[in-house]
Amino acid sequence: MTRHAVSRTLVYLSLIAATVVVLLPLVVVLLTSLKSETEMANSSGALDLPDNLLNFGNYASAFRDGEMLSAFANTAVILLVSIGGTVLIGSMTAYAIDRFTFRFRKLVVALFLVAALVPGVTTQVATFQIVNSFGMFDTLWAPIALYMGTDIVSIYIFLQFVRSIPISLDESARLDGANTFTIYWRIIFPLLKPAIATVVIVKGITVYNDFYIPFLYMPSEDLGVISTSLFRFRGPYAAHWEVISAGAVLVILPTLVVFLSLQRFIYNGFMRGATR
């Protein structure tokens, strides 16, 4: 019995230790974001509480001077278009691959499968030239096209769902005179709702957090997304940790809200998204 109690205590201690390790850096940044410039200059320790817990001045400067509003707007446009595109493309691909037998079907499947093994970072040097030749460099289209064009995980998620929809549904619709497109659009697509939710969540978080692609393809300042706009804080605010912290908190906050409200779906989404 005592041995059990000891092991139970150790388990809880390890969990509490992990919680501290995860939360402490974040909490300190939150505290720092609420400190004033003079407080920082008087070098209060990183763990000290700010004098005024409601000092949101740094947030105002981060938001205004860091052009966070346009960053959030650009991110939103990219999110909407690329996720919409990913859902359409992924579901169409899955429908075509699962519901038809056609010549070269195996080849098509293999093309998608092999592409999943190629990490995006390795091919950017050459992808850059292609994006450039389309005149998409330094436009919002570059990240949109890249996010839509390379998402094999979502195709796989859709495929698993399409497979679970009974073919008899297609057949009875066909008997009622529906053609292939009607079947896809009116029968299959609505039934894919859970898969769509998964793809929207997984893809949404990836796109929101991505740094590499916007950094390489959209150097213009007014095309900043939240990652690249935040990254630019390094220059002008190099020593102003209170403003940088405010910027970081501004970027993290939406993620936290989404996470807390959609927790269950997010876990499921990532389990489904990664175990391919």
Add this chain to the structure above:
Amino acid sequence: MTDTTHKAAEKTATGAAPAVPVPAPAARKHRVWRGVTPWLFLLAPLALLVTFTYAPIANMVAYSLTDWDGVSPELHYTGVGNYEEIFTRPELFEVFWVSGYYLAASALQIVAALYFATILSFNIRFRNFFKGVLFFPYLINGVAIGFVFLYFFQDGGTLDSVLSLFGVTTDHAWLGTPVSANTSLAGVSMWRYLGLNFVLFLGAIQSIPGELYEAAELDGANRWHQFRYIIAPGIKPVLTLTVILSISGSLSAFEIPYIMTGGATGTETFVIQTVNLAFRFNKTGLASAAAVVLLLIILLVTWVQRRLVPDDKVDLV
């Protein structure tokens, strides 16, 4: 499964056709239409796939055999010169050693993720809270994480303040020497990605039927036995996936070191070097060769891994 159903469906369709008096041209038209339909659905996806995955790979291999600078219209064929350069100029290949830090961190991370997934799959108070806390870092923006940890490792920043609480004072610049900088950065990566592995493991563990544990408990198995004989074999597919992802992730580490140190003090990773070669020093040819090498290594790792642990769940269709 689906394949045979399709064939069966087709057979009945064609087999039934002569019995019904359908005009022949309509049937042929129908058949042609049916042959074209899947391609209509696949047009956009395949176009994107070829344009943004296969064309770049082909071009990359082509560039890697030239001395192209990425801008000028002229490019000279240099054969395998770029590859020779990569393998003979030690500083170009050295960056791979940096991956070692990330590999070590991944190994630790897998162990830790496995531990937390196991204990949180049993009955624990505040389980959802702990789950959320462990997973949340994975969802945070990489740049924000970079800044959070720049402040963490700052002189007089979070880490120093915590240490001074315990009476430890350091005048150590955490990001100041290659060893401590790389260790710190690998630690940040571990902090960031632990949650993903944890959730994958947790999902796999929870998909193991509960009766197995009950039966094992009746047979007198303790927690370790349950882990060793039920959980470990049950999550093997996910474990192998995690190992592949960790290795390729370690080799292609980019965001955290780029944001935090920009590759200074010996923290340059292979991808940072490639990006710099291509976009700062305009050595597209050499950068392409480097990227080809990285791609081949990752494909090789994946292949070896699949051979060692054949995973029958990884069929796309």
